[in-house]
Amino acid sequence: MKTRYIRVSTLNQKIERQLLKQYPDEKIYIDKISGSIPFDQRPSARELLRDIDRNKIQYISVSSIDRLGRNTLDVLQTIEKLHCNEICLKVDNLGLESLVDGKENPTFKLIISVLANISEMERNSLLERQREGIQIAKAKGIYKGRLKNTSESVDEFLAKYPNVISYLNRKNPPTIIEIAKLTDCSKNTVQKVKRYINKM
Template identity: 55%
Template sequence: MKKARYNRISSPNQKLERQLAKNHPEELIFNDVISGSIPFAERPMGISLLEAIENKKIDYISISSVDRLGRNINDILDTLDYFTKNQVILKVDNLGIESMIKGKPNQVFKLIISVLGNVAEMERQNIRERQLEGIAIAKANGKYKGRVRGSSMSTEEFLYKYSNVVKEIKNHPDLSIRKLAKITGKSVGTVQSVKKEMAVS
């Protein structure tokens, strides 16, 4: 078998070690640093992996968990269908099962993936609903800061989106904006905007 491992983290300050723990020497490694909301086929390493499949360089892929593929159930199932059509087996480490058995789709695998994908999507929706409830409460109490200049998001939404930047600013208040940008993988302008919104929030 021609094996590969796909890993994904959302930001540079996260670590890949846990996902790489089960890596085997013969596996080709594809590491993406990107949000799980981005469709698999639009990610830099996702594109590279799909190209490797088309060139018959891969027929077995391992991932640590389903959410590495994505957060949208339709995108997850589309990616899984693509693998199956190309006779590529997908193994999810934390489930311990494979997408195909003796060359045929494993229906139990697909069912489990569908359930987990839907649960993840529901959790995302719950987070969004709680966020909107918090905004409504802030508005009622006169504490809502409104939309960030140049953005379609409120201050709360903006800071939530860049929560990793907020965390680094709080943990390292004496670091320069340029160094914070390097640590978080964000632009200097983004870090400046986050710092500004934190000061008025």
């Protein structure tokens, strides 16, 4: 079976660009979640991995490598899992496939490793700019900072609540109270997760 994995970071982002080179018979898996969340912790990605374990998938397409993630190690581990299951990964914007005649494509492996590193560097650069903005805000007295006694980043916080994110990303999501009951989280936690993902 041919499949396509699509990821956007927020509910408001459109997916049409990632469908430009779609095959007619592809099954689509869509996650609306930060690329910093590990691949195997995303709702649709987990479904895709389950289908891989059931030997249902032979071919996966993504529009670009950063759709798999923003962490180099996580991206390479995901690609390695696909390789171990003899699944061909195609990256549309590169026009490259991970397997050629059933064998690993060395050019693909080299380029993907470089691009995954660049993607992670771009994210780190963004985080650095955010830190600089916070420092400026602190100097102006308009930044209250994190909660006392915590050094947890936004990404670390969100990584703890993949189920909450999954419910929030649904086309017709349950109410905050319903999600809190379904995930055994407090209403405040669900509201905090929603606030963070809407800012991404």
